[in-house]
Structure formats: C-alpha cells, structure tokens
Amino acid sequence: MTTDAHDTPDQEAAVRGQRVLDLLDKAIDLQTPLVRKNIARARQRNPEATPAQVIRNLERMYVSALTGTGAAVGGTAAAPGVGTGLALALSAGETLSSLELSALFALSVAEVHAVPIDEVERRRTIVMGVMLGGSGSATITKVAERTGQHWGRQVVAKVPVETLRQINKILGKNFITKYGTKQGIIVLGRVAPFGIGAVIGGGANAALATLAVRAARRAFGPAPTSWQGPAHDMPLPEGEQY
Numbered sequence: 001m002t003t004d005a006h007d008t009p010d011q012e013a014a015v016r017g018q019r020v021l022d023l024l025d026k027a028i029d030l031q032t033p034l035v036r037k038n039i040a041r042a043r044q045r046n047p048e049a050t051p052a053q054v055i056r057n058l059e060r061m062y063v064s065a066l067t068g069t070g071a072a073v074g075g076t077a078a079a080p081g082v083g084t085g086l087a088l089a090l091s092a093g094e095t096l097s098s099l100e101l102s103a104l105f106a107l108s109v110a111e112v113h114a115v116p117i118d119e120v121e122r123r124r125t126i127v128m129g130v131m132l133g134g135s136g137s138a139t140i141t142k143v144a145e146r147t148g149q150h151w152g153r154q155v156v157a158k159v160p161v162e163t164l165r166q167i168n169k170i171l172g173k174n175f176i177t178k179y180g181t182k183q184g185i186i187v188l189g190r191v192a193p194f195g196i197g198a199v200i201g202g203g204a205n206a207a208l209a210t211l212a213v214r215a216a217r218r219a220f221g222p223a224p225t226s227w228q229g230p231a232h233d234m235p236l237p238e239g240e241q242y
Helices: 009-042 051-078 084-112 120-132 135-142 151-156 161-190 196-220
Strands: none
Touching: 009 051, 009 084, 009 120, 009 161, 051 084, 051 161, 051 196, 084 196, 120 135, 120 151, 120 161, 120 196, 135 151, 135 161, 135 196, 161 196
C-alpha cells in the first residue's frame, strides 16, 4: 500500500502506525494456536517439570531465538554480493518474526499462569503490556483503576473486555511510538557492513528479549506451585517452535 502524494505527514504516520499494529495482530493470530505446543517443548527434557522450571525454559528459548534472528539478518550485510537493500528487506521480514516470537513467549507464560488467553483483547493486552515493560504496566493499572502488583493476573484475567479495549487503544499508541522507534534503530544497525551488523542485530534483540522477560516476571509474579490448566496434559508435539 502506497500513500497518496498529497497525504500529510500526520496521515502518513497514521498509516505507518497502523501497519505496525496490523503486524502485531498478525503475529498474535499466528502464534496463539501454538502456545500449548510451545509449553510442551519447554517440558521436553523433563515432563515432570514444575511451572517455574518451564517458565525459565521459555525465557531461555525466547532470548536465544530472538538473539539468533537479529544476528542472522545483521550478518547478511557482510556477505559478498549482498547489498544494503537486501539487508533492509530481510530486516523488514524479521520484524514480523520478532513480533511472533514475543507474542508466543508472552502468551505461553500467561498460559502457564492459567491467565485466560481465549479472547483477542486479552491477548493484545498481554503481548503489548509485556513488550512495553514499565510504561505498559503503568497504563494498564491506571486505566483499569486497579492497584497492586502483577497486572497479568489482577487485570487481564478479571476486568471486562470493554475495559481491555480502552487499555489497548492507549497501549497501541505507545507501542507504535516506542517499539517502532526501537525497531527502526535496530534495522539501521543491522545493515552495517563487515559483520558489525550481526553484532548490533544480535545484541539489540538480546536486550529487547531480556527486557520482555523482566516485564513478564513483573506482570505475572511467581510461578504457580502446581499446574492449573490444560497445558499440564499436553503431549510433546512432533513439530518444534523457536
């Protein structure tokens, strides 16, 4: 989709912002059916793992996967015959992959905590809230008019869907501003030549993943002491995520 030649800067910014949110929704839609399979994979080596152990495995898998995608795309600029244009194109595709990995991680942690993810607005709140970190949690608790720790359990699982819609409108604006800006800087860094892009891409993605892990810990709090949902009975899938 191209913008009209007479579009104002505000209109163009609105179009770009909507594209970011569309990518986020696409990532959430693609990954939601894979959540329980992802949890099963995190339990692969120890089917009797506790929820806390599974969450730690989910965290390691997420950080490793996101770091790897950033480094792989960043390294393309150093390859013979690969120009900046191709590296930028690959980075654009990797943006969706990053969103998918982040959505899968956040929703998987919510599932282990037995937080409902059966409604799209709840899924959006969980994913954006985790990816936005402190600013996301502040917005969620303010709009929901709730105080206390662990908004993932206290807000997402309990407030009406209409309230979540109000929360997501604000989170969406913050997501466009903060995530879009961060991602733009990372994309430019990835196309640096001579292998520097691989270092920048991998390091930047590792930093984003680490922040999301910390945000998820704050959002949901300590892991349950025992399994509370159907994820406990999920068999290990043949296919693998991450």
